[in-house]
Amino acid sequence: MDYNELSITRLKDKLESGEVTSVDLIEEYFKRIEKYDNSIEAFLTLNKEEALKKAKEIDEKRKNGEQLGYLAGIPVAIKDNISTKGLKTTCASNIIKDYIPPFDATVIENLKNADAIIIGKTNLDEFAMGSSTETSAFQITKNPWDISRVPGGSSGGSAAAVASQMAPFSLGSETGGSVRQPASFCGLVGLKPTYGLVSRYGLIAFASSFDQIGPFTRNVEDAAIVMNVIAGYDKMDSTSVKREKENYLDGLKNDIKGLKIGVPKEYLEGLEGNVKSQMEQSIKTFENLGAEVEMMSLPHSGYGLETYYILAPSEASSNLARFDGIRYGNRSSNYNNTEELFVKTRSEGFGEEVKRRIMMGTYCLSSGYYDAYYKKAQEVRTLIKNDFDKAFEKYDILISPTTLSTAFKIGEKNDDPIAMYQSDKLTVGVNIAGVPAISIPCGLSDNMPIGLQIIGKNFDEAKILNVAYNFEKEINFKQTPDLGGVK
């Protein structure tokens, strides 16, 4: 099977026509994992036995003509901060390195109800804090396009797994761009849904008011398919929004003539390599498709990173407090009293980046600094939201590059956290505002993929997917990583 044959849509056809069985498929994917993952290091935990068992069941059911779920027999890889019942969920952290959740996240329940098969858990930046998947306590995932480069982060494992053809699709999570940025670095489609559209129940929180689960797929249609399965109201998540379930495949292929597109000028500053010229090319593509493209402004976007790097660590400092050595088994063996138990367990269990953010967050929330940092940042958050609201009064969607540059080298930004944080510059605004956005490949720069970001207003996933679909068809991006070079 060639690369583009590995989309959900194509696999579904093959399974339904009997060309392959689910067991064949699972075995095929594990073969690829055995072949490539030593070099890519995308997976933290494999679920081979369970996956094959499930595949057999599904094949049996299919043979008997029983009703099957929409993703029946299709493999999926899951970012290791999404709880999977009975399957280790580590957040790539030593502090819960052996934690096995007793329950499934709602998205996992949804995938299981659709008969998708979980083949493994993928690497991430520890507790999803990072932009390169280098802060994982266990391994550094490589970019399948060039293994000397990072796959992006924090969902780097999920992106690399799909890009290296070890899974047809995967789930990641976003707090500041952690699906779109690795999608961009790895030449994939990555969608960050509207806050509240996909249940967060079971997603181990980084920053609750930003976090959202999103899919990595090979193409836009697949993203729509996955959204059909994972989106929807969940009574277990108080921030989940009660609304009619939507079919994201409906209207996907409609044309986009007359579409009003805004390009935030602030998002075009500091672009590297071919990113700028590709952006200009993309604008032309949209114009060819009959859309009206206009430069515009999101005046408060300059405060995005600062706002994000105050609010997200603040919430994180609280969300991570539960890992205190009392529960979850991992505990310092060297303490004399309870306070020492807390301190030493956390000092030994958390990595440097996590500690840095806990410190920042604790500082920003502490009395005396709360007003100057947390509260101020909340106010700026409102301004940034208002920018988007105002923009969507005039434009159907906004477009920009997803990242300033293509994937950087492993180790390149490790000693400079601020430079690392800059990787999220064009993605954080979306998370701050809670609106949806997708990244799709739009070209190459030095043989590394470049992502185009399409941003919509709240709950306009269908529109974003429709726009992305048209764009994808028009540019016909077919390049794939040369896995022959992967050792």
Next chain:
Amino acid sequence: MSYKTIIGLEIHSELSTNSKIFCSCTTEYGGDPNTHCCPICLGLPGSLPVLNEKVVEYGIKAGLAFNSNIANHTKMDRKNYYYPDLVKGYQISQYDKPLCEGGYIEVDTENGKKKINLTRIHIEEDTGKSIHSKDGGTLLDYNRAGVPLIEIVSEPDMNSPEEAKQFLEKLKSVLQYIEVSDCKMEEGSLRCDVNINIVDEETGKKSTITEIKNLNSFKSAVKAMEFEQKRHIELLEKGEDTVRETRRYDDLKGETISMRTKEDASDYRYFPEPDIVDMEISNEWIENIRKSLPELPEDKMNRFIKQYDLPEYDAEVLTASKNLALFYEDTVSHSVDFKTASNLIMGDILRRLKDEDMEVEDMRFSSKEFADLIKIIDSGKISNKIGKKVLREMFEEGKDPNKIVKEKGLIQINDEGEIEKIVDETLDENPESIEDYKNGKDRALGFLVGQVMKKTRGKANPGIVNKLISKKLNS
């Protein structure tokens, strides 16, 4: 020198909802450790809290009963601190927008009625429980984690431990009346913290406020306040001051002990709980809850005065607790005399309950059985004194009074002939008492009556015994 005491209270009361504040686990007391738990109340990674609407309703109910303003817009906040039994490393509580603000509770003082103002009432989750084992280990039971609480904070409006006690009693009574909490202190469903200091009224000098934490009975609360009051005054008199600290009360020693000084005041890093959306509370909802409120103690007392023709004192005592009032009303519904019932309840029953540290609902007999007892006494079948004996029996054995009277042969002897025989027998046996009486020692009469009662095991009608002995001695 004259000193003024200043007391403010913070009361935590467990709400009697069936399920916990953020999940559907039971709130039932007891159960094997860690059996009433799910991923949410254990705060497992990835689990999310969803606010139980009943908790908000109960909070509003309490606010209305205490005359508070109910917020139309409220939210939950996180209070961050480390404690082994705190599952998430933070407690979900309310900070700057509590569910209820203001309000008051009226108490009786030497100088008449006094309003004690409330600062706020808010809702929050309870934490787990640490159990310290003998070998120095700590065991954790999370059954209580996520049980809903309301915290009621008073203004420092109380000026004596007595006023504080009245406040606590009134508060408990109202919470029980509106059925938002059973206020069982022994099960930890009502806990109280005290803030206390003293002002020298002449110099205006104030002692530094100390906090006494986790008082789990009214008795220890009062004792702790009295101890602190004395300690503060003594220090002031010595020209010293108390320090800002948290103390606990040692019931056995009868004194408070410093737990920690407040110098390293905790910074709870409160911020809005991002996992729970803000709440809009409509006036319509508030009004519906207001309409559902039951008769409150004050109204019940006034009704008792009118309906049962009781003195104000009786009515107040009987309505101080919802269950006592209910017991009284059930009793008199069996057509017994209102005042007799009141007297027996206020006297014998309340004394007994207090001695045994029991609640009305723990009594082993019904209001019907109690009404039967009153009827037996009123009919003259047994004396008041035997009646009290039967009541004691009922407390212990929980038996039907008719059965007790029958089984123990306690029916009063009203037959003059029968009594006269015993009187004669007694007089024969006690010639010296007759002599004493004739020499003017009136006590002898009482002794002789007592002897007759003893012989009849209290069953002889004391009026008749008295009458017969007086007659014979004077003849």
